[in-house]
Amino acid sequence: MRIETAAQVARFIIAWTVAYNHTGKEEYLHKAQSLANSIVNFQTKNAGQYRTWLYIDGKRSDRNWDNAATEAATAILALNDALNNKKGKQ
Numbered sequence: 001m002r003i004e005t006a007a008q009v010a011r012f013i014i015a016w017t018v019a020y021n022h023t024g025k026e027e028y029l030h031k032a033q034s035l036a037n038s039i040v041n042f043q044t045k046n047a048g049q050y051r052t053w054l055y056i057d058g059k060r061s062d063r064n065w066d067n068a069a070t071e072a073a074t075a076i077l078a079l080n081d082a083l084n085n086k087k088g089k090q
Contacts, residue, residue: 005052005053005068006039006042006050006051006052006053006068006069006071006072007052007067007068007071007072009035009038009039009072009075010039010068010071010072010074010075010076011071011075012031012032012035013032013035013036013039013075013076013078013079014074014075014078016028016029016031016032016035017029017032017075017078017079017082020032020082021082021085029082029083029086032079032082033079033083036075036076036079039072039075039076040076049064049069050064050068050069050072050073051064052064052065052068052069
């Protein structure tokens with residue numbers, strides 16, 4: 001069963017993070033965190049790669065694309081920045 005690609009999920013992480021940064025609404029930050037958790041949970045054990053295809057049954061685990069991994073990592077870093085900025089404001 002395919003869920004989505006990491007790059008597609010990453011775009012939603014960015015969108016929710018930007019929405020949080022502009023509004024300060026915690027619900028947007030929580031949505032971004034939930035999506036980031038889904039990507040991290042699908043990381044492969046080999047070298048910590050971000051999976052391109054988020055299959056529950058582990059199929060296609062050998063088909064990881066660098067661009068999808070880059071988008072996933074970029075989105076998680078953007079979320080991390082938002083979380084760190086939130087801590088600094090408290």
